[in-house]
Every structure is written in structure tokens, then in C-alpha cells.
Amino acid sequence: MSFETVSVIGLGYIGLPTAAMFASKRKKVIGVDINQKAVDTINRGEIHIVEPELDILVHASVTQGYFRASTTAEPADAFLIAVPTPFKAGGSVIPEPDLGYIEAAAKSIAPVLEKGNLVVLESTSPVGATEQLAAWLAELRPELTFPQSSGSDADIKIAYCPERVLPGHVVRELVENDRVIGGMSPESSAAAIELYKTFVEGECIITDSRTAEMAKLTENSSRDVQIAFANELSLICDEIDVDVWELIKLANRHPRVNILQPGPGVGGHCIAVDPWFIISKSPDAAKLIHTARKVNDSKPLWVVDKVNQAVGEFLQRHPERNAKSVTIGCYGLAFKPDIDDLRESPAMQIVQKVREVHAGKILVVEPNVESVPTQLGEVELVELEDAVSTCDIHLLLVDHKEFKSTVIDKSKVVIDTKGVWL
Incomplete structure (x- = not known):
């Protein structure tokens, strides 16, 4: 036709x-x-x-x-x-x-x-x-x-x-x-x-509509489970004082192992969403998929806890300062590198939560947007150089290309959720 x-x-x-x-x-x-x-x-x-x-x-x-x-x-x-x-x-x-x-x-x-x-x-x-x-x-x-x-x-x-x-x-x-x-x-x-x-x-492969729908959900749920494994490893390694980035690099030298990289959570309108479509249809059977969702959905809150700990440790080293004087720089808002898509972004969730609990200034660097979404509250969108030079705590949330060559002063506190600045 x-x-x-x-x-x-x-x-x-x-x-x-x-x-x-x-x-x-x-x-x-x-x-x-x-x-x-x-x-x-x-x-x-x-x-x-x-x-x-x-x-x-x-x-x-x-x-x-x-x-x-x-x-x-x-x-x-x-x-x-x-x-x-x-x-x-x-x-x-x-x-x-x-x-x-x-x-x-x-x-x-x-x-x-x-x-x-x-x-x-x-x-x-x-x-x-x-x-x-x-x-x-x-x-x-x-x-x-x-x-x-x-x-x-x-x-x-x-x-x-x-x-x-x-x-x-x-x-x-x-x-x-x-x-x-x-x-x-x-x-x-x-x-x-x-x-x-x-x-x-x-190639265009023919099937029926239900199988095609399930195929799309399965592709993204598979990725979600794999990411959850990496994110869970990062939690375990933090507890036992092991470098998760080195660990994964070593494990991946096995010819049949390919562990993904951990991060601050899972975002976007696919991997963070599609597994729930399977879970909602078969809640009793989708046990592994449901657990993976829980692991990935909890990771942003773990990052927020790390920020709170970092602020406390910073103030212990600088007793002359108070929380209101501590400036936190958040690098990245998009759900993945080098795009402007903020849908279901864990970085957005983290910045919003940090804003709710931190009394001081929060600077955001996101090179792919022109303004900060209103739901983040009172945060300031700044250029990369401004954040690097003025912030006390530096929180890397998205590995945008602009951030990969950035050098942070060793005297500053760094929380790197992507393993770029370590």
C-alpha cells in the first residue's frame, strides 16, 4: 500500500x-x-x-x-x-x-x-x-x-x-x-x-502485538536488573571499604562477565518505568524485577545520606564554619550524559532532596539546559568554572563530557557517583 x-x-x-x-x-x-x-x-x-x-x-x-x-x-x-x-x-x-x-x-x-x-x-x-x-x-x-x-x-x-x-x-x-x-x-x-x-x-521482525509489547518491557527490565546488581555492589563495597570501580574492572576481565557501572540511580522514561508495567501485571511472579526496582529506586536516597555525612565531616574539620556557610555543587541533572532529558532523573531527585535538608547554598551545573526546573527550589544554575572554584562539596551526578576533564582541588570534598573524578 x-x-x-x-x-x-x-x-x-x-x-x-x-x-x-x-x-x-x-x-x-x-x-x-x-x-x-x-x-x-x-x-x-x-x-x-x-x-x-x-x-x-x-x-x-x-x-x-x-x-x-x-x-x-x-x-x-x-x-x-x-x-x-x-x-x-x-x-x-x-x-x-x-x-x-x-x-x-x-x-x-x-x-x-x-x-x-x-x-x-x-x-x-x-x-x-x-x-x-x-x-x-x-x-x-x-x-x-x-x-x-x-x-x-x-x-x-x-x-x-x-x-x-x-x-x-x-x-x-x-x-x-x-x-x-x-x-x-x-x-x-x-x-x-x-x-x-x-x-x-x-531488520523488521514480525510477532503479535502482545509479544512486541512484552519484548520492549523485557529489554529495559533486563537492563534495570543488571544496573541494580552494579548499584548493590556499590552499597556493599562502601560498607566493607572496597573500591567498587576497581572491583568491577577486575571482575570484568573474566571472559563471560560484563558488570555494568553503578550510578546514583536509574532514570529516563524507559528503564526506570518499564519494569513497573511488568510488575503491575504479574506482581507475584515478578520478584527479581521488583527487587531490582527497589534497589535502583533507593540509590538516590543513599547518595543524599552521603552528602549529609560529607557536610557533617566538613564541619568537624572546620569548626569555625556552620552548615549555612557550606556550598554544595551538584554536577548534572539529566538522566544520562550529554542530553537535556530530565525525565525520571535520579540526579533531579537527589538535588531536590539535598535542597530540602541543606541550609546552605546549592549550585547546579547542567550544560544542556537553560534554566533550573522550579521543583528544585532555591538552587542556582551556574557555569562549571564557578562551581569548581566556589563550592566546598562537589557532587558528581552525571558524567557529561564537560565534567570528565574537570580537576577538583584535593582539599575539597568530592562525592563521585560515576567514578569519573576518583
């Missing part, structure tokens, strides 16, 4: 690069987002997120007339839904996925759906979300048929195809990485493959 017009619902860290890739192949792309500021920015040929090479792609595709953004959905041949899937409010022990954004996307595209259209859900979702999307669309457009009731003869084809990209490398990995295609019918899978092969050079 022919896909000349593609609509991407959600123009964030995944939707915008995906839309730009289709536009770069001279497809007419309509990007849809509820954020008017993001829509206006894109229509100027600019981007509202930090991602290498993306600015060039967006500028070219907008300038050439292949890509434009809107706050309302319009008719298209294919619709890709790339919206957030957060947790429901309420603070339950096991967070419950919130499919509200997916439902809102369904409501936005339903009026413009036409026979022969393809709808692909890309949002990381709990198992069964694609079927729920199809049910919502069927309810909204009863005159059309869908795979859950009409199978191969359905008017609308529906599939699930999760992104599998690394922030900072999205443009390249969208092209090179394999894609898992979970169609609700063979025809849906075939149509989705044809669509993605517009720019994907990796």
Missing part, C-alpha cells in the same frame, strides 16, 4: 525524530502535539529538545515543505502514536500505568480515520495496550472495522512497534536498529513493515 502522508502524534524525544526521518525520505509528514510552543518552534524549522543531528533534519524537512506541525490531527495514510505513558497518581506500592495519553491520541485521530489507514502505537506500554487502543478506536468509529473483530478484512490496520533507541544517538539508531513489529493481523504487520522500511535499514 502507499504511504504518502504520515501523521505522528506526539512530538517529543521519539516522535519528533521519527517524523523528521519520514520527512527526510520525502514523505508528507504532519506532526501533532498539544504543546503549542513546540508546534510553533518546529514550524520555524527549529527543535525544542537536544538531540545531535536532529536540528539539521527538522530544518531541512520544514524548509522543503515535507514536515509541518499542528495541534489537531488531520487525515493521513498512517498514524504513529508516540505519547507518554506515565503512572497514575496516588502513590500506590506498585505504580499503575496511565493510558490516558494514548486514549487522548485515539480520540484525536478517530474523526479523521479512513478505510485503509494504518495506526501504529510506538509508546512504551503495558501488555494489552495495543488491543485497548483498537477497542477505543472501534468505539469511536463504529462504521469502520478493526482487526479484533474482522481480522484480515478489517478497514483499519493496527500494529505495535516500540522504539529501541539511545538518547544522544536517536537519528542513527532509528535507521540502523532492528524493529519488532507486532500487528493485530498479518496484514497489519505487513503494512507496518512497508511503512518503516521507508527509512529503517535494520
Whole structure:
């Protein structure tokens, strides 16, 4: 089938690069987002997120007339839904996925759906979300048929195809990485493959929608478990006075061992979130996955305790000082190096907690943002050189490239959660 017009619902860290890739192949792309500021920015040929090479792609595709953004959905041949899937409010022990954004996307595209259209859900979702999307669309457009009731003869084809990209490398990995295609019918899978092969050079592997959903969750849960092992090692080594960085380096010399590096926690809207989608479906069976989540979620509080200890030790060495006079420098807010994405960032959580308990000044260095999020309270965003020269305690939270060559005076207190300054 022919896909000349593609609509991407959600123009964030995944939707915008995906839309730009289709536009770069001279497809007419309509990007849809509820954020008017993001829509206006894109229509100027600019981007509202930090991602290498993306600015060039967006500028070219907008300038050439292949890509434009809107706050309302319009008719298209294919619709890709790339919206957030957060947790429901309420603070339950096991967070419950919130499919509200997916439902809102369904409501936005339903009026413009036409026979022969393809709808692909890309949002990381709990198992069964694609079927729920199809049910919502069927309810909204009863005159059309869908795979859950009409199978191969359905008017609308529906599939699930999760992104599998690394922030900072999205443009390249969208092209090179394999894609898992979970169609609700063979025809849906075939149509989705044809669509993605517009720019994907990796292999497209067919399965059903539930397995595709579970595959995405499994990939990130596996990473979460591996990181939890490294983070737990860091806690143990701190107690028994062993250098965890040296330990892991030595252990990894075994030909079949590859331990990851510990850190201040786990962030981002994938590894820190996706395991809960599995746990919420099978809480009694997902014991290891649940434990890994607890280990990684507790690591930021452990870091905050280390900061409190450091302040106490500093004041013992400097009895003429008080806590209010101690300046703490926090290096990095993003959830991983060299990007501006603050979603689920352990660094954000740590800075916020430190602000709550520390009476003195807190300086933040984050080279990828222009302002500090308001939830951090009274902290000051400064240049790297200012923090290095004025802070008493230096807390490294993200190994941005700007920090790797930084030299901290040996007389200052350093808490290095990434093993860069040790």
C-alpha cells in the first residue's frame, strides 16, 4: 500500500525524530502535539529538545515543505502514536500505568480515520495496550472495522512497534536498529513493515502485538536488573571499604562477565518505568524485577545520606564554619550524559532532596539546559568554572563530557557517583 502522508502524534524525544526521518525520505509528514510552543518552534524549522543531528533534519524537512506541525490531527495514510505513558497518581506500592495519553491520541485521530489507514502505537506500554487502543478506536468509529473483530478484512490496520533507541544517538539508531513489529493481523504487520522500511535499514521482525509489547518491557527490565546488581555492589563495597570501580574492572576481565557501572540511580522514561508495567501485571511472579526496582529506586536516597555525612565531616574539620556557610555543587541533572532529558532523573531527585535538608547554598551545573526546573527550589544554575572554584562539596551526578576533564582541588570534598573524578 502507499504511504504518502504520515501523521505522528506526539512530538517529543521519539516522535519528533521519527517524523523528521519520514520527512527526510520525502514523505508528507504532519506532526501533532498539544504543546503549542513546540508546534510553533518546529514550524520555524527549529527543535525544542537536544538531540545531535536532529536540528539539521527538522530544518531541512520544514524548509522543503515535507514536515509541518499542528495541534489537531488531520487525515493521513498512517498514524504513529508516540505519547507518554506515565503512572497514575496516588502513590500506590506498585505504580499503575496511565493510558490516558494514548486514549487522548485515539480520540484525536478517530474523526479523521479512513478505510485503509494504518495506526501504529510506538509508546512504551503495558501488555494489552495495543488491543485497548483498537477497542477505543472501534468505539469511536463504529462504521469502520478493526482487526479484533474482522481480522484480515478489517478497514483499519493496527500494529505495535516500540522504539529501541539511545538518547544522544536517536537519528542513527532509528535507521540502523532492528524493529519488532507486532500487528493485530498479518496484514497489519505487513503494512507496518512497508511503512518503516521507508527509512529503517535494520531488520523488521514480525510477532503479535502482545509479544512486541512484552519484548520492549523485557529489554529495559533486563537492563534495570543488571544496573541494580552494579548499584548493590556499590552499597556493599562502601560498607566493607572496597573500591567498587576497581572491583568491577577486575571482575570484568573474566571472559563471560560484563558488570555494568553503578550510578546514583536509574532514570529516563524507559528503564526506570518499564519494569513497573511488568510488575503491575504479574506482581507475584515478578520478584527479581521488583527487587531490582527497589534497589535502583533507593540509590538516590543513599547518595543524599552521603552528602549529609560529607557536610557533617566538613564541619568537624572546620569548626569555625556552620552548615549555612557550606556550598554544595551538584554536577548534572539529566538522566544520562550529554542530553537535556530530565525525565525520571535520579540526579533531579537527589538535588531536590539535598535542597530540602541543606541550609546552605546549592549550585547546579547542567550544560544542556537553560534554566533550573522550579521543583528544585532555591538552587542556582551556574557555569562549571564557578562551581569548581566556589563550592566546598562537589557532587558528581552525571558524567557529561564537560565534567570528565574537570580537576577538583584535593582539599575539597568530592562525592563521585560515576567514578569519573576518583
